[in-house]
Amino acid sequence: MNRTTAPTPTYYRDQRAWRELQQFLPERLRLTDATAPEEEYWDWRGHRVHLDRYRAPEAKAKVVLHHGVGTNGRQMSLVLGVPLARRGFETVALDNLGYGLTRVKPGTTPSYDDWVDLVVDFLAFEQSRDDRPIVLYGLSAGGMLTYHVAAKAPRGTLRGIVGMTFLDQRDQRVRDETSHDKLTSRAGIPLMGLLAKTPAARATYPMSLASKMSALANDPDAMKVLMRDRTSAANRVSVRFLDSYATYTPAVEPPDFDACPVLLTQPAEDRWTPHHLSVPVLSRITRVPVDTVMLDNAGHYPLEEPGLRQMEDAVADFVTRNAA
Template sequence: MGVAKPNEISGEGPMVVAQDTYQHVTHWRAYQRFYPAQLRVTAANAPTEQWWRWRGTDVHLDRLAAPDAPAKLILLHGAGGYGRMLAPYARLLTRTTPMEVVAPDLIGYGLSRTGKRPVGYQEWIDCVADLVVAEKARDGRPVFLLGASMGGMLAYSVAALGNVAGLIVTCLLDPRDVAVRMRMTRLPIMGRTALPMLHHLRWLGRLHIPMRWVANMGAMSNDSALTALVASDPAGGGNRVSLTFLRTFLSSAPPVEPEQFTACPVLMAHPAADRWTPPELSLPFFGRITARTQLVLLDEAGHLPIEEPGLSQMRQAIDGFVSQLLPR
């Protein structure tokens, strides 16, 4: 993308870099018009950008710093996003709840690039798990995870490993479920055939294809203009992913089945008008979780929620959930 790498001043931990890193990734600016004015992100109020060196890869982080806040929240995007794309939600969540928000570009998305090396889904889990540990080591504050879309199951898998005070998801999509795969993919038949085909094509694992060829990006939002913008964003929905990533995600299983999940309380704030992954796809997995759970449906909100009252309901639900779990 033509973005310079950070200076190697440290082999571990995050490093602050110049604020103009996003000069070559500009789609995030066009997203702002779809959000209420008080949530829009500009160059003047944008999160601080950092690089975190992880296993030889420079992982890009957006940090909405709040050093006096009692907790942190790591915000995880899905198959059509990246950290800066979710910045309006970081602003939404901190309007009434004092939290520091960290939004990584998961490896292969946004500015976290590896060249032509294929990325496996397990790398996402390992990377986020290590980020949780690193953030707790910085100052000891409790860490919450919020996973959006595909990031929901990612956040679940990381939370199952421990070190997380609370888990928040917009959905929980188990790729082992054929019904889930049929809704996630662009054509229902792909939900049945993609995984066997990818196993046969393991030798083509380094091949990268547009994510929109596989994922049902046309249902990303209930606003057709926003959907088109996401699908054309080369850092997000217009990104290319390796066949290795697709195979390892579609064949993945969480480290702990929901019946054995006791790591932390779970809130699912699910868009009620989600045309891509409606609530009934997530409820079977969610309903099996042993830990304390809470379900909130976001009225009139699509998969990428921009609608009211869903946005306000999301803020209120997360505010109450986090407040209950913080030390008094």
């Protein structure tokens, strides 16, 4: 019997995956149809970018949330968008190209460079609507993306960046520890570089085979839910994306970075990207404040208390302090 993949819905209100996942979260963070974020689309270069938004016109600051290579915007709304919105911030979680419910322009093969450019342009779009200060948060690979965006965006775009990890994939040790295995990190990534220069650049590869996706969450039952979700952990990405992600060069290297303050919210029980992998980046940032908050008992995609509460408190304090 042939298996068919269910079509990707247009809105998260019609998706089961996040509803199943939130059962592993504390009850205070679980959404109903009445408390779910507003959903909208933003057009960018022919792509239709899905946004989860909690509007708060009276809020003094906005927090833009970005997923990693195993998550999506709705999963960001669950762990951080909801609690920050309840504290009075406006939050918006986006699905970058190839993830979540974002619709990629037909005939295109986005790269990681496009991810960075999309967020830079999205921040400009938000600033064209009002002049409230913005802080950018990134989970997993989204953490280093916040750095790449801050380094490239016009000065003053961001009041701060927060990452759950800051990984420079040009570092061989980072590649070795975050890839699926040593063969992938030592031979697979160079091979992707060669293939990216050929028509094979459009070919797709499961992120679960490229990376240590099995360590995304510490709860094995939650992992089963995540690994059924083609919009997040079970996603496939192009050879072009993998090559550009592994070799991306920031507009400004860490010793010269002075765009805004930086906060690392590091899950203490992270089995994918432990704290020492962020040190090579953060230790070289000396021209702006850099702080670290450890999230007790929390895994890579945090589902656990008290880490979730600690993350909420740390991000809220950071935004309040730097958006004043």
